[in-house]
Amino acid sequence: MLASSIKSLLRWLAVSRLRLKGVQITAPRLLARGIDCQLGVARGAKGEIAIADGARIERGVVLHAWGGSIRLGRDIFLGPHTVIYGHGGVLIGDACLIAMHCRILSSNHAVPPLGTDIRSQPDELRATRIGRDVWLGAGVTIVGGVTLGDGCIVGAGSVVTHDLPAGAIALGVPARITGTRAAAPPSPASPSAA
Numbered sequence: 001m002l003a004s005s006i007k008s009l010l011r012w013l014a015v016s017r018l019r020l021k022g023v024q025i026t027a028p029r030l031l032a033r034g035i036d037c038q039l040g041v042a043r044g045a046k047g048e049i050a051i052a053d054g055a056r057i058e059r060g061v062v063l064h065a066w067g068g069s070i071r072l073g074r075d076i077f078l079g080p081h082t083v084i085y086g087h088g089g090v091l092i093g094d095a096c097l098i099a100m101h102c103r104i105l106s107s108n109h110a111v112p113p114l115g116t117d118i119r120s121q122p123d124e125l126r127a128t129r130i131g132r133d134v135w136l137g138a139g140v141t142i143v144g145g146v147t148l149g150d151g152c153i154v155g156a157g158s159v160v161t162h163d164l165p166a167g168a169i170a171l172g173v174p175a176r177i178t179g180t181r182a183a184a185p186p187s188p189a190s191p192s193a194a
Contacts, residue, residue: 024050032059042067088125093132
């Protein structure tokens with residue numbers, strides 16, 4: 001009983017701390033210590049981070065909107081030390097499994113002529129979309145502007161530089177499609193009434 005009360009209090013404190021920073025969050029399943037959320041301001045607009053119900057967010061996760069947006073769907077898992085930058089907007093669908101040390105980006109630097117500092121150029125904003133029920137293995141990088149269809153699986157250490165269709169299994173640097181998830185077997189027909 002006491003342990004349950006302490007867990008509830010700690011969860012409430014973690015949610016309250018994120019809300020004070022401006023994060024939209026209601027009923028997470030787990031918020032580990034050391035989560036770093038920053039909304040930021042860019043182009044005169046304040047950033048946005050929205051976390052839907054049932055999220056499990058592990059230790060060391062970084063969610064920096066940089067004046068853009070990060071929207072996380074229901075029942076997602078973000079593994080330890082995952083980094084999401086929302087400059088150009090990141091949307092992650094429900095029931096996604098994002099393993100440890102993944103990086104999800106939504107911008108890139110312009111490449112100016114030699115002699116002009118790269119960091120002096122504005123970011124190129126590139127929205128990133130990850131569908132429902134996507135599994136990113138450990139250490140995956142998703143570059144800005146990529147869309148992953150529902151049900152994709154991306155192998156550990158891969159770098160995704162282009163869109164993947166629903167159900168694709170991809171791996172490598174750059175990630176290449178190596179297979180497709182099999183369709184679910186049809187449900188057995190219900191017995192007819194006699």
